[in-house]
Amino acid sequence: MKYEAYIRKSSESKEKQALSIQSQKDNLLKQFPGLNIVDWIDEEKSAFKPYNRPKFAEMMKRVHEGKIDGIIAWHPDRLSRNEIDAGNITYALRSGVLKDLKFASYNFSNSPEGIQQLQNSLSSSQYYSAKLGVDVKRGLGDKLEMGRMPGLAPLGYLNTKLSTRGENKIVIDPERFNIVRKMWDMILTGNYSAPQIREIATKKWGLLTPKKKKIGGKPIGYTTIYNMFSNFFYTGSFIYRGKMYKGDHEPMITMAEFDRVQTLIKAHGSPRTKTYDFAYGYGTMTCGECGHSLVAIEKIKFIKSDQTTRVYTLYLCSNKGKKTHCSQKDNVNEKIIEAQIENELLKHTIDPEFLHWSLDVMKDNDFIEVVTEKEIKETVARTLENKQEELKRLIQMAMKGFLSDEEFKTSRAELDKAISELKTQLEETEGSKDKDLMDLTEKAFVYSTYALVALENGSKQMKKEVFKGLGLNRSIKDKKLNVEANEWYSEIRKGYFSIREIMSELEPEIRYKQKTIKDFDGLRSMLRE
Numbered sequence: 011m012k013y014e015a016y017i018r019k020s021s022e023s024k025e026k027q028a029l030s031i032q033s034q035k036d037n038l039l040k041q042f043p044g045l046n047i048v049d050w051i052d053e054e055k056s057a058f059k060p061y062n063r064p065k066f067a068e069m070m071k072r073v074h075e076g077k078i079d080g081i082i083a084w085h086p087d088r089l090s091r092n093e094i095d096a097g098n099i100t101y102a103l104r105s106g107v108l109k110d111l112k113f114a115s116y117n118f119s120n121s122p123e124g125i126q127q128l129q130n131s132l133s134s135s136q137y138y139s140a141k142l143g144v145d146v147k148r149g150l151g152d153k154l155e156m157g158r159m160p161g162l163a164p165l166g167y168l169n170t171k172l173s174t175r176g177e178n179k180i181v182i183d184p185e186r187f188n189i190v191r192k193m194w195d196m197i198l199t200g201n202y203s204a205p206q207i208r209e210i211a212t213k214k215w216g217l218l219t220p221k222k223k224k225i226g227g228k229p230i231g232y233t234t235i236y237n238m239f240s241n242f243f244y245t246g247s248f249i250y251r252g253k254m255y256k257g258d259h260e261p262m263i264t265m266a267e268f269d270r271v272q273t274l275i276k277a278h279g280s281p282r283t284k285t286y287d288f289a290y291g292y293g294t295m296t297c298g299e300c301g302h303s304l305v306a307i308e309k310i311k312f313i314k315s316d317q318t319t320r321v322y323t324l325y326l327c328s329n330k331g332k333k334t335h336c337s338q339k340d341n342v343n344e345k346i347i348e349a350q351i352e353n354e355l356l357k358h359t360i361d362p363e364f365l366h367w368s369l370d371v372m373k374d375n376d377f378i379e380v381v382t383e384k385e386i387k388e389t390v391a392r393t394l395e396n397k398q399e400e401l402k403r404l405i406q407m408a409m410k411g412f413l414s415d416e417e418f419k420t421s422r423a424e425l426d427k428a429i430s431e432l433k434t435q436l437e438e439t440e441g442s443k444d445k446d447l448m449d450l451t452e453k454a455f456v457y458s459t460y461a462l463v464a465l466e467n468g469s470k471q472m473k474k475e476v477f478k479g480l481g482l483n484r485s486i487k488d489k490k491l492n493v494e495a496n497e498w499y500s501e502i503r504k505g506y507f508s509i510r511e512i513m514s515e516l517e518p519e520i521r522y523k524q525k526t527i528k529d530f531d532g533l534r535s536m537l538r539e
Contacts, residue, residue: 011079011110013045014069017052018088034084034114041114042082049078057087060094070098073108080110086118086131100129157258159248164241165230166190166262168220180259187262189217190238194263197239200274208235239271288323289470290347290477292407292421293400297327298487300336303403304328307341325486328407342489348465350491351477355462358480358499387436394432396482401425 017034031052053065061067066089072078083089090096102108103125110120116131118124153160163169163180166187170178193211196202202210211217212229219234221227230238242249245268246261263271288306295304309322324341404425408418465476477484481495 011046012048012077013042013080013082013110013112014049014051014072014078015047016066016069016081016083016089017050018057018063018066018083019054034088037084037114038082042112045080045082045112047082057089057091057095060092066095070102073102076107079108080112081108082112082114085113085115086128096129100125103128154250154255157256159243159250159255159257159259164243165219165234165238166244167259180257182260183220186217186220189215191262193235193238194244194267194271197271197274198267204235204239204275205232208232236275239275242268244268289344289473290325291474292328292404292417293425294474294477294484295325295347295491296483296485297329297336297338298485298490298492299338300327300329302327302329302336303400303407304342304486305407306344338487340489342486346489347486347491348473351465351480352462354480354491354493354495355465355476358495358503359462360502390432390436393482394429394436397425397429397432401429 015035015038017031017038019031019034031054035050035052051065051069053063055063055065057063057066069078069081073081081089089099099108099111103111103120111118111128118128158179163183166183166189167180168183170181172178189211192215193207196207196210197204208230217230219226219228219230238244242254243257243259244262245265246257246259247254248257249255290304291306292303296302297304304325305328306323306325309324323344325344325347326341327336327338329336329338401422404418404421461476461479464472468476479496480499481493483492483494485492
């Protein structure tokens with residue numbers, strides 16, 4: 011008979027008393043010297059859940075294929091700790107597919123009584139694993155409620171090593187506690203960065219990590235210093251799996267000090283003078299109530315639950331005067347605004363297939379409406395007037411101190427450039443030709459096709475250009491976006507749906523003058539004829 015030896019030591023569970031892989035192998039060789047063992051299968055996977063052990067599954071497959079006759083193992087719990095695998099083993103024995111099963115530390119006979127005893131043993135293994143998991147969770151829960159954080163103590167504290175299980179806790183490290191507190195004091199002044207404090211602590215004060223058997227006794231790294239200054243444990247509480255617990259250890263800092271340090275670390279991590287670049291900054295939108303421009307601000311918030319810092323971009327009305335009252339006091343999150351811009355763009359979005367087809371048809375048939383000089387002048391003049399009004403408001407805001415010098419210079423340069431281009435365009439309107447109209451038409455069709463993609467994937471400057479290109483009188487009131495979309499986008503959309511309606515009547519295939527029409531090209535040929 012051919013046997014395979016199955017050896018398992020879980021690296022995932024709490025089976026600390028199970029014999030090691032090599033120890034199991036040595037004992038099996040000693041107890042079964044005369045068996046024909048054709049292969050040794052060793053696996054480091056938990057048997058608590060079924061379908062978790064690929065090597066075990068392959069071995070059982072060979073059993074059913076008749077390639078091996080028997081299995082040997084140290085104990086039944088090496089083969090299974092769950093009902094499904096246990097049932098597969100015992101059924102294979104009852105049906106005769108598995109001819110023999112031997113254990114080094116368990117007496118088993120391949121008989122109805124022996125299989126019944128084996129089922130009891132496997133059930134006991136499953137019960138032991140399940141109970142162990144419950145006990146571990148209960149013990150961990152008790153430890154957390156007692157204020158004792160699981161895991162290694164952070165720098166400045168130590169884990170006790172008491173012999174009584176469950177009594178260990180985290181206590182002050184007398185060698186490092188005061189040094190770490192001095193490091194917190196330094197960063198609270200706002201005059202030192204985390205790397206500078208690390209340099210002083212390691213080189214001047216000789217701070218080293220606690221020495222252990224194989225690790226420790228070395229200067230702290232840059233990652234350690236940042237982790238230390240963002241570790242909630244130093245406040246006297248700790249967070250475990252998203253829930254905050256009151257610790258029984260002595261706190262090193264107050265909650266107010268911790269919150270201040272999170273802001274200081276963010277400030278030290280970037281240049282002192284920062285030029286903000288907002289996607290929909292000054293001049294992009296106005297307040298729907300008072301008409302003042304919306305300004306953008308950046309808010310930094312420390313999330314205590316997951317120990318991370320998040321940055322939010324908010325927009326608010328710049329009207330802070332008392333002469334013109336405005337009730338729009340709430341900030342609007344950039345994500346909310348951008349979602350509404352996407353909804354507006356969706357109203358005017360067309361397929362790329364329709365874009366190329368439309369442009370080809372228009373070029374082939376000179377399908378350009380004649381736009382009068384008066385209409386062009388009126389449109390350009392209206393846009394120029396709006397830009398000049400924006401410039402006046404910008405200067406007023408700068409005089410009142412609502413904008414920094416850098417923000418004023420950037421916005422002023424953009425508006426001056428736009429006004430200059432509009433004036434030039436107004437002067438050249440009289441010489442406008444059909445080619446210029448065709449270029450404008452192409453831009454409108456391309457915008458309707460790809461504006462949404464540009465908004466989702468483009469840079470902040472690209473997002474701003476896309477939003478401005480949508481239309482005029484862009485405003486926010488009660489957190490709702492209002493845009494006076496350019497009329498040509500609606501006309502393009504109407505044409506798009508009209509053609510789609512024709513296409514739906516032609517699909518999937520119809521015959522027209524002995525021709526099959528399936529797509530836009532077929533429709534184009536039909537319209538030509």
